[in-house]
Amino acid sequence: MESETGRVSGPENGLPAAEPREGAAVVEGAEMGRLYLLAINEEGFVFDPTTGESFTVNSTGLEVLKGLKERKTMEEIALRLTELFIVEKDEAERDATDFVDQLRYIKLL
Amino acid sequence: MKDLIIGVTGINAVDNPGPGVGVARSLREDSELNVKVVGLAYDAMEPGIYLDWLMDKSYIMPYPSGGRDAYMERLAYIKSTYGLDFVIPSLDVELPFFTKYGEELENMGIKTVVPTMEQFRLRGKDRLEDVAKTIGIRIPATRVVSSHEDLQSALDEIGYPVMIKGAFYKAYCAYTSMQAASYYNSIVAEWGYPIIVQQMVKGEELNVVGLGDGTGENLGMVGIKKMGVTSLGKIWTGVTIRNEEMLEAAAKFISEYKWKGAFELECMVDSGEVYLIEINPRLPAWSFFATGVGVNLPSNMLRSAFDMPIPKARDYESGKLYVRYTYEVVTDMKPFQEIVTTGEYCHEDAV
Structure with a gap:
């Protein structure tokens, strides 16, 4: 869904927040973070409505963010990356973990 | 009519x-x-x-x-x-x-529709700590000083870089005690005592503009982040945000002090933590931004003064952009x- 600004979409623009799936071991801290409020568009533009900060992510980052918002496990996210890109599961897991560490560093998780 | x-x-x-x-x-x-x-x-x-x-x-x-x-x-x-x-x-x-x-x-x-004299005094930076406690928001480590001796002990406590501020006007960033003493002297000469020594908070500037009717009722508020400022620090580009901590503090500011009139809270966000920096007891220069996202504070102010109905819908969407231009x-x-x-x-x- 696109807002009138034409760039961002997210819960505050009408999309429902993702519900946690029963039994899923989500990324530690993710349930409490600002991550679930982020407005993300399909081009990888990310807007944090809490602080007003915006940034862009590449297609790998975008998939990881989407996975986290859908409360997928790291394994599920890595598996999805192997479906989308030419990458081994181990490497995909490392990339996803590095990205999650960056999200923690900027306190989005 | x-x-x-x-x-x-x-x-x-x-x-x-x-x-x-x-x-x-x-x-x-x-x-x-x-x-x-x-x-x-x-x-x-x-x-x-x-x-x-x-x-x-x-x-x-x-x-x-x-x-x-x-x-x-x-x-x-x-x-x-x-x-x-x-x-x-x-x-x-x-x-x-x-x-x-x-x-x-x-x-x-x-x-x-303006604040009472007592409310007006709350804008003093020497009152910031009390206000912050009352409305539940952090402030940077702050000491109010009136002598060189107090200044030195405040500097020892807070460290560098440090902000040296007048109660109402002027603010300088000092990196050494000599610099701090020089700014202290210059502000005292121009604006008098007390002087505020404050921890320097790095980060982004967030602001909220609001309006109270004098009985504790909130007549609208909008939170923004300044994305681009001029060399004078004036907003040129901004975006609406929903920082609940800041908005709750602003709502409490209205209800606790029964604030009458417009106000702006200037805040900084550092690693997700929001600090109150300044209170302005009036509309800011960017207040049309609020009107543009559906919260018309001057109109609500006028309507409250003349007992005209005030629109109930005072919410706004985050992610709306404000761009100033010359004309x-x-x-x-x-x-x-x-x-x-x-x-x-x-x-x-x-x-």
Whole structure:
């Protein structure tokens, strides 16, 4: 869904927040973070409505963010990356973990 | 209902803009209001005077610092010659006059919605810690000092870099004790005591503009982040945000202090933590941003003063962008000549 600004979409623009799936071991801290409020568009533009900060992510980052918002496990996210890109599961897991560490560093998780 | 005639100050839309032009524009945006807008300027070069789509008439005012009588006489003159039902003062220096003589103005038939004197004093940076505690928001480590000895112990405690601030005006960042002492002396010489020594908070600037009706009711608020500022630190690009911590603090500011009038809370966010930096007891220069996202504070202010219904929907969407730009007006010499020679200019007469 696109807002009138034409760039961002997210819960505050009408999309429902993702519900946690029963039994899923989500990324530690993710349930409490600002991550679930982020407005993300399909081009990888990310807007944090809490602080007003915006940034862009590449297609790998975008998939990881989407996975986290859908409360997928790291394994599920890595598996999805192997479906989308030419990458081994181990490497995909490392990339996803590095990205999650960056999200923690900027306190989005 | 007859047209209401609204006086708006701060129409100096220059590089350090006053809020008045945005206020006038907000009043024009409310199609249910029948208003005439009178620009109250302090200089013939204030651009607002020349914006005929916003102002019906403009007057040159004496400086409020020049004393009660001249200012009051000028308002009485405007009231008797053109009409004046309401004034929205938007400069800090005007607020003591409108606060102090609000009742007298009301008796003259000129209404205002401004903070009480006690509320007005809350803007002092020496009161910031108390206010922050009351409304549940952090402030940077702060010490209020009135001697070099106290300054030195505050510096030892807080460390560097450190902000050295006057209670109301001026703020400098110091990296050494010598620098801090020099800024201390310069602020004391210009503005007097006390001096505020404050931990330097790095991060992004967040602001919230709000309006209280004086009974604790919130008549609207909008939170923003400044994305781009000028060399004078004035917003040029911004975005609406929903920082719940900041919005809750602003709502509490209205309810706890029964704040009457507009206000702006200036905050910094560092690693997700929000710190209150400053309180401005008036509309900020960017207040049209709030109008643009559906929260028309000047209109709500006017409506509250005249017991007109105030729109219930006062929410806004985050992620709305504000972009300032420059604009030019080309006109005849006539308005300039008249404002210089007679102190007033009426756009209606020019039609």
